[in-house]
Structure formats: C-alpha cells, structure tokens
Amino acid sequence: MLKLEPGMIIWTWITFGVVLVLLKRFAWQPxxxxxxxxxxxxxxxxxxxxxxxxxxxxLLEEQQKRLAQAQDEIEAMLKESRAMxxxxxxxxxxxxxEDANRMLERAKADxxxxxxxxxxxxxxxxxxxxxxxxxxxxxxxxxxxxxxxxIDEYIQEIGKAN
Amino acid sequence: MSTNVLSFxxxxxxxxxLGEFIIHHLQDSHEWNLFGYHVHLxxxxxxxxxxxxxxxxxxxxxxxxxxxxxxxxxxxxxLYRKPQxxxxxxxxxxxxxxxxxxxxxxxxxxxxxxxxxFTPFLSTLFLFILTLNLxxxxxxxxxxTGNISxxxxxALITFAMMNVYGIKxxxxxxxxxNMVPHSVPFLMIPLLFFIEILGLFTKSFALAMRLFANxxxxxxxxxxxxxxxxxLGTVLVSVFAVPFAVFIHFLELLVAFIQAYxxxxxxxxxVGMAMHPEH
Numbered sequence: 001m002l003k004l005e006p007g008m009i010i011w012t013w014i015t016f017g018v019v020l021v022l023l024k025r026f027a028w029q030p031x032x033x034x035x036x037x038x039x040x041x042x043x044x045x046x047x048x049x050x051x052x053x054x055x056x057x058x059l060l061e062e063q064q065k066r067l068a069q070a071q072d073e074i075e076a077m078l079k080e081s082r083a084m085x086x087x088x089x090x091x092x093x094x095x096x097x098e099d100a101n102r103m104l105e106r107a108k109a110d111x112x113x114x115x116x117x118x119x120x121x122x123x124x125x126x127x128x129x130x131x132x133x134x135x136x137x138x139x140x141x142x143x144x145x146x147x148x149x150x151i152d153e154y155i156q157e158i159g160k161a162n
Numbered sequence: 163m164s165t166n167v168l169s170f171x172x173x174x175x176x177x178x179x180l181g182e183f184i185i186h187h188l189q190d191s192h193e194w195n196l197f198g199y200h201v202h203l204x205x206x207x208x209x210x211x212x213x214x215x216x217x218x219x220x221x222x223x224x225x226x227x228x229x230x231x232x233x234x235x236x237x238x239x240x241l242y243r244k245p246q247x248x249x250x251x252x253x254x255x256x257x258x259x260x261x262x263x264x265x266x267x268x269x270x271x272x273x274x275x276x277x278x279x280f281t282p283f284l285s286t287l288f289l290f291i292l293t294l295n296l297x298x299x300x301x302x303x304x305x306x307t308g309n310i311s312x313x314x315x316x317a318l319i320t321f322a323m324m325n326v327y328g329i330k331x332x333x334x335x336x337x338x339x340n341m342v343p344h345s346v347p348f349l350m351i352p353l354l355f356f357i358e359i360l361g362l363f364t365k366s367f368a369l370a371m372r373l374f375a376n377x378x379x380x381x382x383x384x385x386x387x388x389x390x391x392x393x394l395g396t397v398l399v400s401v402f403a404v405p406f407a408v409f410i411h412f413l414e415l416l417v418a419f420i421q422a423y424x425x426x427x428x429x430x431x432x433v434g435m436a437m438h439p440e441h
Contacts, residue, residue: 007208007217008190008311009318011224016316019231020286027238028282031260038247 119159127155180393184385188378190221190309196302223306230293230306234286260285267427271434276327280430287316288426291373295418298377299411307421308377310370317370320429324362328436340439365432369425376421380414 130151138147194201205219241253249257263285269277291307298305306312328337341358342351387407391399 002310004314005190005217005311006214007219008221008223008309009315010216010218011220012227012312012315013319015224015227015231016286016290016319019234019290020283022231022235023238023286023289024282026235027242027256028260028285030242031257032264032278032281034247034249035257035261041247 123155123159127151130155180389184382184389187385188305188308188381190223190304192219192221194222194225222304223309223312226297226303226306227294227312229303230290230297234289234293259288263288263426267430271427271430272437273434276434276437280433284426284430287429288422291316291425292418292422295377295422296415298381299414299418305377305381307373308381310374313370313374316373316425317366320369320432321362321366323429323433324365324436327433328439331437332439337436337439362436365428369428369432373421373425376417380410380417384410384414 127148131148134147134151192203192205194203203220203222203225206217208215208217210216237252238256241256246253260281264277264281268280268284271277272280294305294307294312297303298308325337331337332340338355338359342354346354384407387403387410390403391397
C-alpha cells in the first residue's frame with residue numbers, strides 16, 4: 001500500500017499538467033482578467049465618486065461663500081439706503097423749517113411795513129382831522145401855519161408815545 | 163488483519179477476509195466496478211527507463227483522475243466561455259474560491275507579485291485535490307488521493323517548486339546558504355544545514371502522507387463499520403453501523419475540503435518559505 005508506483009506518478013503528473021494547462025487557458029485567465037477588470041472598475045468608480053464629492057463640496061463652499069457675500073452686500077445696501085433716507089429726511093426737514101422761518105420773517109416784515117404805512121397814513125389823517133377840528137373850534141383866528149406846526153409836534157409826541 | 167474475522171460468520175467459508183477486503187478496496191485496481199459490471203482497464207507492458215520500472219497501465223485511479231480533470235475542464239471551461247463582469251451562480255462560487263486562494267493563500271505566503279503568478283497553479287491544485295477527494299465518496303469511483311503515488315507525485319511538484327523558486331529568488335548558493343540562520347555558532351552550521359536539507363524532504367513527505375492517510379482513514383473506518391454487520395453476522399448491527407458509517411461519510415466530506423485546503427496552503431507556505439528565507 002505504501003509502495004510508490006512510478007507509472008502512477010507519471011500518470012498523475014500528466015493528468016495534473018494537462019488539467020493545469022487547460023484550466024489556465026480556459027478558466028483562470030478569463031476569470032482573473034475579469035476580476036482584474038472589475039477591481040479596476042470599482043477602483044475607478046470609487047475614485048470618480050471621490051472626485052464628484054470633492055467637486056460638490058467645493059461647489060457648496062463656493063455657493064455658501066457667495067450667499068454670505070450677497071447677504072453682506074444686502075446688509076450694506078440696506079444700511080446705506082437707511083442712512084440716505086435719514087439724511088434726506090433731515091434735509092427736507094431743515095429746508096421746510098428754513099422755508100417756514102423765511103415765510104414767517106417775510107410775513108413779519110410785510111406786517112411791519114403795512115403797519116408803518118398804516119401808521120403814517122393814520123398820522124397824516126389824524127393831523128388833518130385835528131387841524132380841521134381845531135380850526136373849526138378856534139375859528140379863523142388861528143394862524144394856520146403856526147398851529148399846523150404845533151399840532152405836528154404834538155402828533156410826533158403821540159407817535160413816540162405809541 | 164491476518165485473523166480471518168469471517169470465521170465467526172455462519173457461512174464464512176467462501177467470503178474473503180474482511181481486513182484484506184478493506185485493503186483491497188482501498189488499493190488501486192485494473193478493473194472498474196461499474197454497478198456490478200467489471201470493466202477491465204487496459205494494461206501495458208512495463209517500460210524500463212534508467213533501471214526504473216514504469217507500469218503505465220490505465221488503472222482505476224488513473225481513470226478517476228481523468229474524470230476529475232475532464233469534469234473540471236468542461237465545467238469551468240463552459241463557465242468562462244462568456245465571462246460575466248458580475249458572476250452569478252456557479253461562476254460566483256468558483257470566483258470566490260479562486261479569490262480565496264489568491265488573497266488568503268497565495269498572496270500572504272508568496273508576496274503580491276508571485277502570489278498572482280501562482281494563483282492559477284494553486285487554484286488548480288486545490289480544485290483537483292478537492293474533486294478527487296469528493297469523487298472518492300461516490301461509490302463508482304475510487305479515491306485517487308488515497309493512493310500514495312498520487313499524493314507523492316503532487317508533493318514532488320511542491321518539492322521541485324521549493325527548490326526551483328528558492329534558487330531562482332536567492333541564487334543557487336544563496337538558497338542553500340540562507341537555510342542556516344546567520345546568528346548560529348560556527349560549529350552548528352553543518353548540523354543545521356543537514357537538518358534543513360532534510361526538512362525540504364520531510365516537508366514534502368509529510369504533505370504526501372497527510373493527504374494519503376486522511377483519505378484512507380475515513381474510508382477504512384466506513385468499511386470497518388459496515389464490515390461489523392458481516393463480522394457479527396447479524397443485520398441488527400446495522401442499526402448502529404449504518405448511522406455511524408453515514409456520520410463518517412459526512413465527516414469525510416468535511417475532511418475532503420480541509421485536506422484540499424491544507425495541501426494548497428502548505429504548498430504555498432513551503433514555496434514562500436523557500437523563496438523568502440528567515441535570517
């Protein structure tokens with residue numbers, strides 16, 4: 001049972017050799033080529049997925065940056081427009097106040113001028129009236145020129161008192 | 163085994179000795195018992211070469227090996243005539259075996275480059291031994307791996323590869339010089355060298371014996387259990403004998419895979435050790 005048969009050994013070598021050659025050609029080569037192809041494909045897919053992820057991340061970051069930038073811009077614009085509105089308001093208010101003041105001044109001036117004019121004509125009127133009245137009262141003996149001067153002085157005093 | 167166990171048997175006179183029967187069944191033969199028909203296989207006159215007698219007769223084990231080879235080549239050849247990128251069914255199974263051989267057996271022992279080179283050889287070795295082991299469990303075939311000549315010839319391939327690739331990697335002198343660790347005292351070198359050279363042979367020898375003995379043992383036990391029915395001469399024994407024989411048969415199924423794995427694993431380990439000696 002433990003005797004080595006050289007013929008059997010030769011047959012085993014031949015059989016194994018033939019099986020090895022045939023399997024190598026018809027099974028292992030296609031199989032290993034396919035496995036390698038698949039491994040490459042998987043590696044390639046993984047690499048691509050990584051790339052895509054990196055790209056997406058970069059894009060997201062950029063978008064976020066842009067969004068933040070836009071936010072900043074909006075805030076700046078808002079601030080600016082608010083300031084501008086405030087300034088405009090101030091300007092308008094100031095101008096309105098100034099206008100009102102000017103109008104008031106003018107009105108006051110007008111009133112003063114009218115008052116002066118009225119006063120002047122009143123004085124004249126009063127003087128005439130007084131002259132007429134006193135002329136009537138005193139009669140003809142009154143020196144017209146002399147009395148008119150007197151009355152004028154008198155009226156002046158009244159005017160000052162006024 | 164010399165006792166005629168069947169002398170206890172009632173009608174034992176004509177039946178052959180059980181031990182001899184078992185031995186005879188485990189041995190190679192020149193006829194093939196096909197469902198009761200005894201096919202006579204061709205025998206040739208032995209050829210003498212260098213004073214060695216080569217009996218190249220087609221024995222039962224040779225036929226079994228041919229069937230195993232034919233089976234593997236046709237099944238796997240058909241499977242990979244149109245390779246699929248994503249394998250299904252049997253192709254997935256075969257691929258997982260090959261990838262196991264490549265990633266768990268070849269590459270760890272032989273390195274990435276040689277591991278890939280050796281994968282076809284190791285896969286073939288694994289499947290060849292596995293198929294022969296499993297065919298041994300089919301009644302019409304014989305266990306070719308239970309023949310010491312078959313296992314020895316496979317172990318001789320390992321032996322040759324250990325030397326060839328060891329020399330190829332380290333150079334002729336380097337290979338044999340590196341067998342002895344460098345830190346060894348000077349006087350120990352011849353002894354260790356002798357032991358290491360012997361180790362090359364014992365590794366191969368153990369490889370052949372392990373497979374042979376494992377395959378023989380299971381079959382012998384099955385026959386011994388079933389033989390109990392004849393030895394004790396009563397059918398009642400079969401209540402115990404048959405379940406035990408079936409159990410051993412299942413065990414054999416496991417052993418068939420384990421031994422195929424071990425043979426492949428050790429081959430790659432030994433060749434790897436020869437290629438990359440420890441310093």
